[in-house]
Amino acid sequence: MIEIENVRKSFGPLQVLKGIDLTVNKGEVVTIIGGSGSGKSTLLTCINGLEPIDSGRIKIDGTEVHAKSTNLNTLRQKIGIVFQQWNAFPHLTVLENVMLAPRKVKGVPKAEAEAMAVKQLTHVGLGEKLAVYPSRLSGGQQQRMAIARALAMEPEYMLFDEVTSALDPQLVGEVLDTLKMLAEEGMTMICVTHEMAFARDVSDRVAFFHQGVMAEIGTPEQLFGAPQHPETQKFLSSVR
Numbered sequence: 001m002i003e004i005e006n007v008r009k010s011f012g013p014l015q016v017l018k019g020i021d022l023t024v025n026k027g028e029v030v031t032i033i034g035g036s037g038s039g040k041s042t043l044l045t046c047i048n049g050l051e052p053i054d055s056g057r058i059k060i061d062g063t064e065v066h067a068k069s070t071n072l073n074t075l076r077q078k079i080g081i082v083f084q085q086w087n088a089f090p091h092l093t094v095l096e097n098v099m100l101a102p103r104k105v106k107g108v109p110k111a112e113a114e115a116m117a118v119k120q121l122t123h124v125g126l127g128e129k130l131a132v133y134p135s136r137l138s139g140g141q142q143q144r145m146a147i148a149r150a151l152a153m154e155p156e157y158m159l160f161d162e163v164t165s166a167l168d169p170q171l172v173g174e175v176l177d178t179l180k181m182l183a184e185e186g187m188t189m190i191c192v193t194h195e196m197a198f199a200r201d202v203s204d205r206v207a208f209f210h211q212g213v214m215a216e217i218g219t220p221e222q223l224f225g226a227p228q229h230p231e232t233q234k235f236l237s238s239v240r
């Protein structure tokens with residue numbers, strides 16, 4: 001599980017996370033919503049150790065992410081992260097792009113990495129695109145390739161940061177469907193998203209962030225049906 005305890009983080013004088021507490025249990029899907037600049041992306045980058053924290057603690061299966069003794073490379077293999085956009089290597093095929101991290105980071109033998117890449121690309125609906133170059137894929141297909149690439153590392157946790165925000169509206173659905181499939185398969189995931197219908201549909205819990213604080217967290221029914229915090233109410237009425 002992911003345990004976040006009283007995490008604080010600043011960029012210079014700007015306090016971006018002001019004491020975040022959140023525990024995500026195995027198999028749970030937590031979505032994070034909130035206005036721009038509220039600290040959502042920063043939290044995700046702290047969880048997988050891309051960013052240091054000022055104080056508090058983040059533990060993944062009991063291992064403290066920011067402890068000096070922690071091997072971040074090993075820990076990160078457990079946590080896949082997918083962003084708004086991923087620039088694939090243009091001179092490599094879709095298959096080769098997805099094989100790369102298991103080969104380089106985990107030292108998986110070529111045949112095994114290839115089998116895993118084929119499996120994950122097929123899983124996200126790109127089984128017909130193995131030999132194609134990334135530039136030939138639509139935006140939605142590129143995001144599904146990015147998801148397959150993360151899955152090829154066989155992570156136990158997945159973090160998704162607004163993976164549909166850069167897409168044309170007609171391509172959003174296919175990517176959300178892929179996330180929903182992973183959720184239904186039991187993947188433990190934290191999704192930052194602006195897609196409220198998706199959040200409502202797939203989440204076990206939804207967290208609302210406001211100015212570096214987790215102002216409210218609850219089931220989708222609670223958070224969307226009867227938001228308690230005035231800022232949650234304001235945010236939800238602005239996006240509906």
Ligand code: ADP
Nearest residue numbers: 011014016034035036037038039040041042043
């Ligand atoms: P969100 O994802 O909720 O939109 P972010 O976590 O990206 O918010 O950013 C929170 C605040 O931290 C914003 O004011 C942003 O400008 C600032 N910020 C994010 N990353 C950095 C950075 N590397 N250096 C300085 N400020 C940053």
Ligand code: MG
Nearest residue numbers: 040041042162
């Ligand atoms: Mg963000």
